[in-house]
Amino acid sequence: MVEVDAPRTGCPEDLIGAYALGALDPEDLEVIERHLALCERCRQAIADARRTAQLLAFSAPPQPVPAHARRQLLARIRAYPITAGVRFWLRRPAWTLAVAASLLTLLFGWQVIQQRQEAHRQAHQAVEADAQRRAVVQLIAQRDGLLIRLQGTGTARDAHGAIILDPSSNTALIAVEGLPRPATGQAYVVWLVRGDQFHQAGILPVDERGHAELFLSPRESLRTFDAMAITLENGPQVSAPNGQPVALATLD
């Protein structure tokens, strides 16, 4: 479309302020939007008017905000966990997502064709991923602050890893390696400890290589607990720890 600098007399000046305020009726809206496609001067005038219109929002008489609104809002926010990875992709322009989707489609098609080679590749990647996981666990096990080292005891004395706490989102991630696989019927149970009370927080699943991960998002604030414990229990349905202690970490 050829852009022209429309003469001022041909511009729907009466509509510019109302357009910026969102106060146009549908027929006027159609008129000005057709005009804006052709007139750079009016587009600039709209931008200026919109900046002024936006300032009106601040003129409302100040009112006190109810405190419970913050609590309810934060509870809602925690129900919308968006990982940094997802947020990163959401920041990309739409065309990059389209390109990424196309590339993924091509990749999957190629993988179907190359299935035999892929099997070898996957085996190699599994070994590589195993080494990387070990490296990551080693890395975080050396950290401090919100990274709490976790050292196994008893039959799990070779187990080590970390609890990563994020008080701001009231979540925790337990990552351990070197855990013996539990016998059939047994399970590693994670407990949150407050004083002499133990609250079951979940079951710690262990893979064939002894890696274990558990993501916790308890209803109660993690700040209110003194410690986190892992025990080996005869089954996951236990209300109090009776089995062998595997690890204990204080949460201060």
Add this chain to the structure above:
Amino acid sequence: MHLSQPYRRILQWSGLARRARETTTELERASDELLVQRVVEGDIRAFELLYDRYARPVFSLAFRMLGDPGEAEELLQETFVRLWQQAARYDAHRGSFGSWLMSIAHNLAVDALRQRSRRPQRADFVDLATFPFHDIDERATALEAAEVSELRDRVRRALAQLPEPQRQVIELAYFGGLTHSEIATVLGEPIGTIKTRLRLAMQKLQVLLRDHPNGALGDG
């Protein structure tokens, strides 16, 4: 380097651990733009600080437009939920964070007004009575962005300088969510008169507020 999602999370959280050494005081001094970037990365502390700065103007706008504390509170929460979900859409080159957030709130309020078709007959219809709140959020009052208070005074002074008929149409359009024809009906005036009045009012407001572009907000 291929890592499973949980281990990606470990790396992400390691970043959070480093960030935890940053004191709250340091973060409180951060600009809106930096806090928004932190929100994009999922930092709830940054999100709360932005809430502290802008909860009151958002809530006040919502109450001014909807006239109901409960509905205003819902709109306040919805505005900040959108911030949490869509922070990456904020572009500092297109204006201040405060104006961007208030635009979200205003659009939600206009949608609410138009959906329920229950609009005030006049922009000053709303009874700005004292709230029966027993639990006022003192942080949202104490930590409100200083620029918000200053801007509130400036815009209110500018509106007060408009002739009453011009101020009235601006308020009916912006706070009442009314269109040209609806304002004409409410005031019993020809639509052409309303169009001209609104144009003159906006032109005068632009002159009065020209030295205060909305980019002035958001310096933390």
